[in-house]
Amino acid sequence: MDDVKETVLSILKDLTGEDFSTKLDENLYDSALLDSMGTVQLLLDLQDKLGVEAPISEFNRSEWDTPAKIIAKVEATK
Amino acid sequence: MKTDLIDVIDSYAKTKPDDVVYHYNDQINTYLDLKHYSDALAKHLDEMRLPNNRPILVFGDKSFAMIATFLAVIKSGHSYIPVDVDSPDERLILINKIAQPVAVIAVDDLPVNLGEVPVISAPTLSDIFQQPVDYQVTHAVSDDQTFYIIFTSGTTGVPKGVEISYNNLLSFVTWIVGTDFNLPENLQMLQQPAYSFDLSVMSLYPTLFKGGTLHVLSKKMTDNFLVLFTALPTLSINVWVSTPSFINICLLEPSFNSTNYPQLKHFLFCGEELTTRTARMLKQKFPQAHIFNTYGPTESTVAITQVEITNEMINEFDRLPIGYIMPGMHARIIDDDGNPILDGSQGELQIFGTSVSHNGYINNPEKTKKVFSIIHGQNAYRTGDIAKIRQDGLIQYFGRRDFQVKMNGYRIELEDVAILVGKQKYVKQTAVVPKYNAQHQVSVLIAYIVPNENHFNSELELTAAIKRDLKESMMSYMIPQKIIYRKSLPLSKNGKIDIKSMINEANSQ
Numbered sequence: 111m112d113d114v115k116e117t118v119l120s121i122l123k124d125l126t127g128e129d130f131s132t133k134l135d136e137n138l139y140d141s142a143l144l145d146s147m148g149t150v151q152l153l154l155d156l157q158d159k160l161g162v163e164a165p166i167s168e169f170n171r172s173e174w175d176t177p178a179k180i181i182a183k184v185e186a187t188k
Numbered sequence: 189m190k191t192d193l194i195d196v197i198d199s200y201a202k203t204k205p206d207d208v209v210y211h212y213n214d215q216i217n218t219y220l221d222l223k224h225y226s227d228a229l230a231k232h233l234d235e236m237r238l239p240n241n242r243p244i245l246v247f248g249d250k251s252f253a254m255i256a257t258f259l260a261v262i263k264s265g266h267s268y269i270p271v272d273v274d275s276p277d278e279r280l281i282l283i284n285k286i287a288q289p290v291a292v293i294a295v296d297d298l299p300v301n302l303g304e305v306p307v308i309s310a311p312t313l314s315d316i317f318q319q320p321v322d323y324q325v326t327h328a329v330s331d332d333q334t335f336y337i338i339f340t341s342g343t344t345g346v347p348k349g350v351e352i353s354y355n356n357l358l359s360f361v362t363w364i365v366g367t368d369f370n371l372p373e374n375l376q377m378l379q380q381p382a383y384s385f386d387l388s389v390m391s392l393y394p395t396l397f398k399g400g401t402l403h404v405l406s407k408k409m410t411d412n413f414l415v416l417f418t419a420l421p422t423l424s425i426n427v428w429v430s431t432p433s434f435i436n437i438c439l440l441e442p443s444f445n446s447t448n449y450p451q452l453k454h455f456l457f458c459g460e461e462l463t464t465r466t467a468r469m470l471k472q473k474f475p476q477a478h479i480f481n482t483y484g485p486t487e488s489t490v491a492i493t494q495v496e497i498t499n500e501m502i503n504e505f506d507r508l509p510i511g512y513i514m515p516g517m518h519a520r521i522i523d524d525d526g527n528p529i530l531d532g533s534q535g536e537l538q539i540f541g542t543s544v545s546h547n548g549y550i551n552n553p554e555k556t557k558k559v560f561s562i563i564h565g566q567n568a569y570r571t572g573d574i575a576k577i578r579q580d581g582l583i584q585y586f587g588r589r590d591f592q593v594k595m596n597g598y599r600i601e602l603e604d605v606a607i608l609v610g611k612q613k614y615v616k617q618t619a620v621v622p623k624y625n626a627q628h629q630v631s632v633l634i635a636y637i638v639p640n641e642n643h644f645n646s647e648l649e650l651t652a653a654i655k656r657d658l659k660e661s662m663m664s665y666m667i668p669q670k671i672i673y674r675k676s677l678p679l680s681k682n683g684k685i686d687i688k689s690m691i692n693e694a695n696s697q
Binding site: 117124125126127140142143144145147150153154161164165166167169174178 | 413414416417418433434436439440441442465469493585595608623625626627631648649655669670694695
């Protein structure tokens with residue numbers, strides 16, 4: 111379980127340059143830190159590194175907008 | 189016999205008038221429509237008695253009227269400047285000021301008044317297209333005359349318009365439909381980007397030249413992925429042309445694979461670096477497909493190198509090669525003083541030959557002189573790209589020597605962004621730097637800002653206000669995602685903002 115958390119946090123850090131380990135509930139879209147292309151990169155990383163298939167046509171931003179929600183989503187698909 | 193691009197395109201109105209040339213949303217247009225529309229508008233332009241072979245600004249989206257307008261402008265002996273509907277008003281005004289077009293054609297309504305220049309409005313244009321005319325093409329753009337002018341971002345907040353000639357375009361089109369790519373005879377090509385972006389030329393003219401069909405992605409489709417992936421499998425596309433960023437979106441859709449797209453056998457990528465990861469994931473979904481990486485600056489007509497990406501290459505290279513140079517073009521590596529480097533080590537890539545713009549940047553002799561020259565009697569361009577040429581001619585790319593970056597296929601000059609950010613009322617001083625991800629792609633732009641005094645309660649509010657202002661003056665893809673506030677910015681020895689040290693800071697983990 112901790113592996114997932116660490117991988118997600120390292121993906122977010124690689125993408126944004128930000129360490130979210132103490133800010134798990136920060137909204138990634140409010141500050142426009144993630145835009146639509148950033149979202150694509152994020153999902154691509156999740157698919158490539160964690161095998162998470164998240165069909166982009168069913169993607170609902172509000173379910174993926176904080177690091178904590180992303181971690182929960184990934185764990186749910188395991 | 190000399191092949192004439194316009195004659196060939198027009199000939200399909202006789203040989204296959206009812207074949208579909210353009211598929212846009214639910215709208216379908218034929219080769220006969222294309223000839224009727226473009227003849228009618230060409231006649232109208234002739235009657236306006238505009239000065240010879242001068243540019244005409246064409247403002248619009250991706251509808252059929254756009255390409256019919258381009259052809260009409262060419263038939264009447266003028267060059268066109270495509271400007272996308274999503275451009276901010278200031279960019280439209282600047283392009284108009286720099287290029288001094290002799291007319292403006294508003295395929296979509298102009299958001300601002302452009303002054304003295306004659307404008308053909310959208311309703312007038314629809315009326316013109318419907319006039320039946322008998323038109324003979326006698327003075328179309330040819331040889332070294334300018335065919336189109338595409339504006340890229342500049343380093344001083346002022347965009348640069350690259351002039352591409354008829355001959356430049358013809359050599360590009362001949363190459364794309366030739367044996368290097370071996371594309372199917374009946375071209376059904378994807379048209380993804382806006383016409384203001386020269387990647388659009390990679391689908392547009394090869395398809396028209398071969399009498400094929402353009403399958404156009406509308407904003408309606410790209411704004412809603414459900415609509416996109418419902419429509420895509422129905423389009424019978426056999427050649428895919430897009431930026432790697434766009435295929436990344438498709439890779440996230442489980443249904444995007446060779447089972448659901450059996451006719452799709454060729455993928456051509458350009459506009460930004462194709463990463464090994466994207467190539468690997470695409471190969472898994474389309475194991476039999478031919479995937480081509482191509483490379484080229486707008487200054488040398490879309491693309492000038494190609495290589496088919498194999499599984500071996502994906503395993504061998506950390507960064508995929510950009511390929512071998514096309515016939516008629518030459519590549520060499522030079523040092524900072526412009527002297528050729530012959531020992532195979534890396535340096536700046538300089539290219540010369542049939543695809544390089546002759547006139548350079550329109551009405552900008554200063555910037556033109558900096559990068560364009562003549563080598564062995566041929567037009568040459570210093571790309572600013574760091575590269576290496578292997579013994580067998582394979583070219584590898586390693587990044588930029590200046591502060592230009594590619595983001596999602598868009599070419600961005602960091603200095604340009606910094607100047608525009610620096611003009612905002614809450615900004616005292618700024619530097620804009622890229623943050624790279626593990627695939628060597630720019631994932632976010634970071635603006636380090638020393639703010640002016642302001643009434644905002646938090647940095648978040650200030651950021652929102654600055655971003656709102658930026659939308660007025662720059663393309664949305666240029667707006668930095670992340671803003672970091674500082675009391676001061678580091679200076680280099682000569683007293684300028686030390687951008688290099690800030691790039692290092694932004695990318696140190």
